Amino acid sequence: MRIGHxxxxxxxxxxxxxxxxxxxxxxxxxxIEDKKKGFVISIMKKGGITLELFSxxxxxxxxxxxxxxxxxxxxxxxxxxxxxxxxIEKKFHELKSKKVKxxxxxxxxxxxxxxxxxxxxxxxxxxxxxxxxA
Numbered sequence: 001m002r003i004g005h006x007x008x009x010x011x012x013x014x015x016x017x018x019x020x021x022x023x024x025x026x027x028x029x030x031x032i033e034d035k036k037k038g039f040v041i042s043i044m045k046k047g048g049i050t051l052e053l054f055s056x057x058x059x060x061x062x063x064x065x066x067x068x069x070x071x072x073x074x075x076x077x078x079x080x081x082x083x084x085x086x087x088i089e090k091k092f093h094e095l096k097s098k099k100v101k102x103x104x105x106x107x108x109x110x111x112x113x114x115x116x117x118x119x120x121x122x123x124x125x126x127x128x129x130x131x132x133x134a
Contacts, residue, residue: 002048004050005050005051005052006049006050006051006052006081007051007052007054008051008052008053008054008120008122008124009053009054009055009056009059009122010053010054010055010059010120010121010122011055011059011061011121011122012055012121013040013042013053013055015121016042016053016055016120016121016122017042017044017053019120019121020044020051020053020120021044022098023095023098023100024046024083025046026044026045026046026049026051027044027045027046028042028043028044029043029044029045030042030043031043038056038057038058039054039055039056040054040055041053041054041055042055049083061122061123062122062123062124066123069103069104069117069125079125080117080124080125080126080127081125081126081127082115082126082127082128082129083126083127083128083129084129084130084131085128085129085130086130087130088106088114088115088116088128088129088130089106091128092105092106092116092128095118095128100118101118101119102116102117102118103116103117103118103119103125104116104117111132112131112132113129113130113131113132114129114130114132115127115128115129115130116128
């Protein structure tokens with residue numbers, strides 16, 4: 001078993017598609033419009049990962065308590081999603097050069113896991129992770 005996809009609601013579909021394409025190499029493979037419910041979904045893929053970007057005209061900004069990295073740990077729900085890279089140092093410096101806001105430096109969790117956090121254009125937390133576990 002594995003995760004089928006990650007679904008994100010975004011305020012500006014074109015801006016988010018551009019971000020995920022330029023920063024992580026995702027490609028939009030399909031757009032689906034549901035006129036009855038009033039939203040558009042962009043299906044983006046890279047390798048075995050699928051993102052569904054939902055765009056709705058009444059989309060609201062993340063609540064204040066979800067805007068800091070660890071501020072909602074006492075609230076049930078999804079905190080972030082992680083994208084695995086082969087070389088975390090290279091990705092860190094690439095994102096820094098592209099002026100992506102880095103929320104943390106590269107940190108270690110145990111002996112084999114290294115990570116850092118960024119936000120997407122809507123403030124959704126993304127963990128960039130390098131896992132040396134075989």
